[in-house]
Amino acid sequence: MFVSSNRNKYKEVNSVLFSGGIVVEYHNMQILEMQSNSLKQIAEEKSKAAYSKLSRPVLVEDDGLFIDYLNGFPGQYSAYVYKTIGNSGILKLLEGVLVRCASFISVFAFYDGKSPYCFLGKTHGRISTAIRKGGWGFDGIFIPDRCDSTFGELHQLKKKELFSHRTKALDKFKKWYLTN
Amino acid sequence: MFVSSNRNKYKEVNSVLFSGGIVVEYHNMQILEMQSNSLKQIAEEKSKAAYSKLSRPVLVEDDGLFIDYLNGFPGQYSAYVYKTIGNSGILKLLEGVLVRCASFISVFAFYDGKSPYCFLGKTHGRISTAIRKGGWGFDGIFIPDRCDSTFGELHQLKKKELFSHRTKALDKFKKWYLTN
DSSP states (O other), X not given: XXXXXXXXXXXXXXXXXXXXXXXXXXXXXXXXXXXXXOHHHHHHHHHHHHHHHHOSOEEEEEXXXXXXXXXXXXXXXXXXXXHHTHHHHHHHHTTTOSOOEEEEEEEEEEESSSOOEEEEEEEEEEEOSSOOSSSSGGGXXXXXXXXXXXXXXXXXTTOGGGTOHHHHHHHHHHHHHHHO | OEEESOHHHHHHHHHXXXXXXXXXXXXXXXOOEEEOSOHHHHHHHHHHHHHHHHOSOEEEEEEEEEEGGGTTTEETTXXXXXXXXXXXXXXXXXTTOSOOEEEEEEEEEEXXXXXXXXXXXXXXXXXXXXXXXXXXXXGGGEEETTOSSOHHHHHHTTOHHHHOHHHHHHHHHHHXXXXX
């Protein structure tokens, strides 16, 4: 059971796991998160909270966009920052900035009542100078390394999975799950 | 016992409460906060966490700067936003913006093992167009209504207390505490 309030995430999760022969259901639920510097800690706590409500094995994710020039901002608060200042706010903060390195990091936590297992995926890249179409969240301004398209443009071409931090984390989960 | 990892807050708390005849000690401790839209909820949970560690009546605070044009950003994540993009980041986000209304909101929670009591203080104002000296955190860019000085400048003049959201919340706490 993938637990999240973001259906876009579920679509990506389902696409990656289904191709590996894993069927994952979706439970739309907002879980209160803790404030922490660690995506892993946030994901672990979320997985326990979700399990305690559903009493079924759960998979949750916490992810964030970490921009070097902004000392890691928006990081673990990416969802909140997207909702308030959005892509245009990020571009304004980077106006005139040449070194626009950033990373998208995803941590999945799987919990079945014993102890949570975490899986991390990371994609390096840079922030575009304008908002481009496609995708959701910060997809429209993030260009992964070895690429000239944003996550949003790759999403439209159905190629985001090839570069996605989420896919990298899910591939680790998939491997672990199928051998355990 | 005032529990916080921010000694600047303690100085302000002590100053206000001491003048009301309340002696408050300082315990420097970082308490993990939850991510929530509600300062009250964050403060309540923090007070319970602090009490469970110290087993003594505790007072904690959560505060934030809410900027209208930025949909309330940085709000409940003010400490994190200050550490990453700082005052200069906020000014960059407001470049060219004329309506610069903002509020500083403070919520104190007192907990002695029964149920938490909360006290809210709010100061309306605006964001300056340049960073000015004095104070700490976002003090250097916040000008309270009916004033031409920032919180930082007022702090230097020992007049911040007259306008402070924190004082307003503490005055409510003081009144309640002394009658209970």
